[in-house]
Amino acid sequence: MRKKTKPTSFKRSLTSPAKIGVCLGGALLAAGPITALAQDPGRFQKLEQENQDLRKRLDALETVAKKEGILPSADSTATPIKALSEITLSGFVQASYFYNFTEPSDRKSNGYLWNTTHNSFSLNKVKLTLASPAAERSGETWGAGYRASLIWGEDSPVLNTGSPTAGFEALREAYVEVNAPIGSGLNIKAGQLISLLNWESGDGGAANPNFSQGYQWFFTGNGPAAGVQAGYTFTDWLDVKVRVQNGMYAGPIDRNNGKTVIGSIGLKPCSKAWMNLIGFGGDESTTLSVKGGSVIGGMDITEQFHTGFEFDYFVFDPSVGASANLWSAGGWAWYDFTPKFGVALRGEYLDDKDGGGIKGIAFPGASRVGSAVTSPDADGDIASIALTLNWKPAPNVKIQPEIRYDHTTYTGGFDGKKDRVVVGAGVTYLY
Secondary structure, eight states: OOOOOOOOOHHHHHTSHHHHHHHHHHHHHHHHHHHHHHHOHHHHHHHHHHHHHHHHHHHHHHHHHHHTTSSOOTTOOOOHHHHHHTOEEEEEEEEEEEEETTOOTTSOOTTOOSOSSTTEEEEEEEEEEEEOOOOOOOSSSOEEEEEEEEEESTTHHHHOTTTTSTTOTTEEEEEEEEEEOSTTOEEEEEEEEOOSOOSSOTTGGGTSSSSSOOHHHHHTSOOOEEEEEEEEEEETTEEEEEEEEEOTTTTTSOSSSOEEEEEEEEEEEETTEEEEEEEEEEESSSSEEEEEEEEEEEEESSSSEEEEEEEEEEEEEESSSOOEEEEEEEEEEEEEEETTEEEEEEEEEEEETTSSSSTTOOOSSGGGTTOSOOOSOSOEEEEEEEEEEEEOOSTTEEEEEEEEEEEESSTTTBTTBSEEEEEEEEEEEEO
16 A cells, blocks of 8 residues: 655745745845835836826826716716617518519619619618617707618618718618607707608618509608708697708718708607608709608507508799699508408509609619600600508518509500519518
8 A cells, every 4th residue: 555645734835945045045035126126216106207207197198088978977877888779780681582574675674773683683772770769859968879881782872862972872861869858858969860751661671561662652752851850749649850961862961051941840640650741842952943842641540450551742843944743642551360461452553743843853873874764745644553561570570472464545655565564572681
């Protein structure tokens, strides 16, 4: 049997001659600089002065950081981590395939907003939104917030009015929001704002019951524009918004002195119905003014059955020549059979009785060359019906097969035809 070895005492190990030498040597080395400083008082004072100067610089930087809001002030409960945690990140990715049975020779469907190319798979949109919590509307305190949305993809030139202006290529909206403690709270937004017009959202199938976009959204609507808006909520059923922006179609940068004023009265007669009465007018340029009005609204008939409507009237008034009128009407109805499956129907009609409001107007973007409705006729109209299935097989996923029939009185308006059928499907992942 092996003899057990007696364990070495911890106290004894520290008192061994070798370890005593090491400890003494380390102490002497550590004491060296201190001894040197004691022998050279000038060097010690120099180091002390450098430390004081560094402390002053750090205090100055901290003061600036607190002033700019990068660091919280002494009387603030906010922290950088809390501020970051309050930022919301959302958006979606959207793709589709649609087939136009008129088979246009240039593979561009005239007047058809999404899917720039016939018989082609499309990456419609990639949207990213960064936003703070909305400014709290209160008559007692100030509040502030912001929102910024960017969109890339084939639809982006139509959605991001700034394209191709440098710096605005992907920008959909970006604004600063402030609540002023006036009355119950005056809400103010300044920046690039999306339109107050139109029942449909520019997000297409990600937000709308139909995947494709209706004609009203483009021809009797307007894109985002830079401006300032004030909003006030009087009661639960009445609110008012007033906006001053660059011209109706000017976008983020105004190239003349013209401005457009838009006013909206929001009514909510009951919890299941809403309506917005909108009026607008202003100079688009030195030679053209645009004015008109819209009524949009909706009602939830039941928890499963929903409806919406829109009516628009535009007057284009040139400084030389007669004015032109364009009006449109549209309706939506959709029914959710289950939380995962539903069906939606959209019908719309646009009457361009004076010409110039539809014909010859192409969609923005290099990929949409040849997208305008063309015809030898002086005036005409467009009607459309779209039937869409809404299927949500998994959380955050929305699949929308759709069939759409379009008709126009413009001779050859749709790639040489008056009628066309477009069939396809879109898929959206929302995050």
